[in-house]
Amino acid sequence: MNPGKTLGSSSISFSRPVYIESAASVVGKKEGEGPLKKKFDKICRDPMFGMTTWEEAESSLQKETASLAIQKAGLKTQDIRMVFAGDLLAQTIASSFGIADMGLPYYGLYGACSTMGEALSLGSMAAAAGYGEHILCATSSHFATAEKEFRYPLSYGNQRPLSATWTVTGSGACIISSLPPREKRLSHGQCKDGCAVITGITTGRIVDFGFRDSLNMGGCMAPAACDTICRNLRDFHRTVSDYDVIVTGDLGEVGQKILLELLSREGFDAASVHQDCGLLIYDNQTQDTHSGGSGCGCSAAVLAAHILPEIASGNWKRVLFVPTGAMLSKVSYNEGASVPGIAHGIVMEHKDFPCRKSDGCTDV
Numbered sequence: 001m002n003p004g005k006t007l008g009s010s011s012i013s014f015s016r017p018v019y020i021e022s023a024a025s026v027v028g029k030k031e032g033e034g035p036l037k038k039k040f041d042k043i044c045r046d047p048m049f050g051m052t053t054w055e056e057a058e059s060s061l062q063k064e065t066a067s068l069a070i071q072k073a074g075l076k077t078q079d080i081r082m083v084f085a086g087d088l089l090a091q092t093i094a095s096s097f098g099i100a101d102m103g104l105p106y107y108g109l110y111g112a113c114s115t116m117g118e119a120l121s122l123g124s125m126a127a128a129a130g131y132g133e134h135i136l137c138a139t140s141s142h143f144a145t146a147e148k149e150f151r152y153p154l155s156y157g158n159q160r161p162l163s164a165t166w167t168v169t170g171s172g173a174c175i176i177s178s179l180p181p182r183e184k185r186l187s188h189g190q191c192k193d194g195c196a197v198i199t200g201i202t203t204g205r206i207v208d209f210g211f212r213d214s215l216n217m218g219g220c221m222a223p224a225a226c227d228t229i230c231r232n233l234r235d236f237h238r239t240v241s242d243y244d245v246i247v248t249g250d251l252g253e254v255g256q257k258i259l260l261e262l263l264s265r266e267g268f269d270a271a272s273v274h275q276d277c278g279l280l281i282y283d284n285q286t287q288d289t290h291s292g293g294s295g296c297g298c299s300a301a302v303l304a305a306h307i308l309p310e311i312a313s314g315n316w317k318r319v320l321f322v323p324t325g326a327m328l329s330k331v332s333y334n335e336g337a338s339v340p341g342i343a344h345g346i347v348m349e350h351k352d353f354p355c356r357k358s359d360g361c362t363d364v
Helices: 054-072 090-100 115-128 143-150 217-235 252-265 296-312 330-334
Strands: 004-007 011-027 082-086 106-109 135-141 170-177 194-202 245-248 274-276 318-322 324-326 341-343 345-352
Touching: 011 054, 011 115, 011 217, 011 296, 011 345, 054 082, 054 090, 054 135, 054 143, 054 170, 082 090, 082 115, 090 106, 090 135, 106 115, 115 135, 115 170, 115 194, 115 296, 115 318, 115 345, 135 143, 135 296, 170 296, 194 217, 194 296, 217 252, 217 318, 217 324, 217 341, 217 345, 245 252, 245 296, 252 274, 296 318, 296 345
Parallel strands: 082 106, 082 135, 245 274, 245 318
Antiparallel strands: 004 011, 011 170, 011 194, 135 170, 194 345, 318 345, 324 341
């Protein structure tokens, strides 16, 4: 079986779609007060998630989300062939400590805030090639762990510039497979009209415009988002209008303006179809997040809670999901290095599942 074919400089079109069997999202209190509050699977009011350290809290958050995704797919932990997961912390300790107790084959990833795109890309290639019937992709972030890792102690009370984004306390997880979701094969009354599938990917490249302001990550990541979107459109021979929505991960207000300007210079007018997860998860007018949201959990939670349901329902037929990441560390920043960006493109489409007698449906 040919799993797919390469297109252009860096894209893959899958011969058969990769199915998203289930998705789960768990977020913190601030995210649970935002515009998507009714869509998340669970909102936890305790920022410590019952743990004693911020890092343990994020590990618990990611493990709970992953377990929920497995449960929603009607699977058991042992049904998962492999895991692709990551976070923002050094040595991706939130993921390794969080997923470790599951005893599953594990690939730890670091793509900064683009990690969900990286996980879905690698997971899709593995599923399309037949290397796993059920693959778990998960990421997480936590406001307190990110501030501790990259910025200032919370007790310092430093002022944040208007270009800064607010790291999302949240996690998103998906189960993907080369086979249709089990729930599509249930009896009538439980059948659903469709689901979301992954039909192609565009692998991101490191793009460095020389930005050195770690508190303006939208500006650092926007060039990479533009690069990936342009290559996706050219590799797949598509126009902006071929997508119902192009959703970036964590650009916020500042990064969105830069992205739309850069795309315009490349001949693409995406203003009418572009959305950003960092602007969807918070209400910037009432929640005081400045430029919007960011973090590995931002795009992952919005994907699970908002984007995938819109695709599964058929409201959106084709979506380009482009999580974005700022590739810096404490060492590189303190040594005066610039902040390069990366963005991974995932093509997601609606697929119908009409009721059939062979599925046990009694009302065909």
